[in-house]
Amino acid sequence: MAQVEGKNPVLEFLRSGAEARWIRVAEGLERDPVIREVLGLAEDRGIPVEIVPRSELRRLSTTSREQGVIAMASAPGYASLGQILEKKTGSVFVLVLDMVQDPQNLGSILRTGEATGVDVVVIPRHGSVGITPVVHRVSMGGSTIVPVARENLFNSLKLLKDEGVKVIALDQSGSTDYFDVDLRGSLALVLGGEDKGVSQPLLERSDTIVRVPMIGKLQSLNVGVAAAVVMYERIRQLRQETRQKD
Numbered sequence: 001m002a003q004v005e006g007k008n009p010v011l012e013f014l015r016s017g018a019e020a021r022w023i024r025v026a027e028g029l030e031r032d033p034v035i036r037e038v039l040g041l042a043e044d045r046g047i048p049v050e051i052v053p054r055s056e057l058r059r060l061s062t063t064s065r066e067q068g069v070i071a072m073a074s075a076p077g078y079a080s081l082g083q084i085l086e087k088k089t090g091s092v093f094v095l096v097l098d099m100v101q102d103p104q105n106l107g108s109i110l111r112t113g114e115a116t117g118v119d120v121v122v123i124p125r126h127g128s129v130g131i132t133p134v135v136h137r138v139s140m141g142g143s144t145i146v147p148v149a150r151e152n153l154f155n156s157l158k159l160l161k162d163e164g165v166k167v168i169a170l171d172q173s174g175s176t177d178y179f180d181v182d183l184r185g186s187l188a189l190v191l192g193g194e195d196k197g198v199s200q201p202l203l204e205r206s207d208t209i210v211r212v213p214m215i216g217k218l219q220s221l222n223v224g225v226a227a228a229v230v231m232y233e234r235i236r237q238l239r240q241e242t243r244q245k246d
Contacts, residue, residue, distance in 0.1 A: 002073045004136045005066040007034040012141030014041040019074055023047055026054040026068035035069060062133045073136070079147035081156055084120045085163055091186045092165060093234070095121045096153060098202055099193035100223060103129045107138025108224035109191070114142035116231040122149045122156050128193070157205045160188045167206045170230055171198045172220050174209035181210055183234040184241060191227050 004013045004020075011034055014020065023042050029035045030051070042049045057066045085092060095118055100106055106129050113121060129135065130150065136143050149156070157167055169190040170178065190206055192198035197220075203209055212226050221229070 002131065002136060003060070003062060003133045004071045004073055005061055005063050005069070005133060006137050007032070007038070007067045007069055009137045009140055010069050010071045011038050011041075013071055013073065013136065013144055014038060014045075014047075016141040016144045018141070018144035020047050020071040021074065023049045023069065023071045024052050024057060024060070025049060026057050027051055029068045032068075038069060063137055065137065073144070078131075078150045079120060081120060081122055081149040081151055082159060084147060084149070085159070088119060091184075092119050092163075093117055093186075094119060094160060094165065094188040095227070096156060096160075096167075096188055096190045096202075097121060097123050097128065097193075098153060098190060098198050099124065099128050099196070100191070101127070101129050102194055103132050103134035104138050105194065105222065105224045107135040107143065109227050110135065110139040110142035110146050110148075112142075112224070112228045112231055114139075114145050116235055118146055118231070120147045120149055122151055122153065124153050125150050153202060154205065157188070157190075157202065161205075161207075166208075169198045169203050169206035169209045170212070170226060171203060171209055172211050172214075173197070173203070174211040176208065176210050177213050178210040178230050179233050181208055182237070183230070184237050187234065189227070189230060191223055194223060 004010050025035060039049060057070055060070055095113055131143055161167060165186040165188050167188045171192060190198055190202055212221055212229055
């Protein structure tokens with residue numbers, strides 16, 4: 001099982017339709033507007049709710065940011081990239097994360113990915129963060145909506161390319177700015193970990209390497225921020241294409 005902690009994360013978790021085994025709320029918060037909505041959703045769906053002393057929630061918390069409410073979700077299940085590609089009709093949008101170890105970054109990427117139409121996020125079987133309570137919290141429900149596949153990244157890229165998916169790596173070693181490439185259609189965006197970026201073997205297996213231009217003194221952006229920049233550029237290009245057709 002996995003905990004979702006905090007008022008807005010729990011609310012978004014329930015709004016997403018995800019299943020909770022139980023919810024615990026701190027005494028005295030029943031009239032809080034967000035908590036009231038949480039309680040209403042729980043009642044509608046028959047989720048057991050227990051009002052407990054705040055000290056009980058502090059004891060249970062794994063993030064130290066429970067804000068008076070914790071929901072216990074079912075254990076995260078990992079998806080199959082192959083099955084998602086089989087079921088998907090039309091273009092597919094995939095994120096491939098190479099050794100992202102910070103749960104804050106994974107949560108942020110899942111949240112933005114849900115907002116920008118990502119179909120699946122692929123993470124390696126070893127050496128990266130998985131779905132944790134912090135990821136649930138930061139993703140604000142995105143972790144319960146966007147499927148996450150935990151698979152061999154080399155095999156995943158081969159499968160994607162065999163299916164005709166364009167593979168673009170985002171790395172500062174690239175010579176092309178991300179907004180100068182076509183991000184429409186079926187796309188797999190490869191993103192590197194916090195310390196080393198995209199590994200050389202994955203760069204070599206990518207069709208194109210793009211960069212986020214940096215004109216200040218810093219050399220790179222946080223992976224969650226960089227991912228968001230490129231994901232929304234894809235949205236811009238898709239909308240521009242739609243306007244031109246109209």
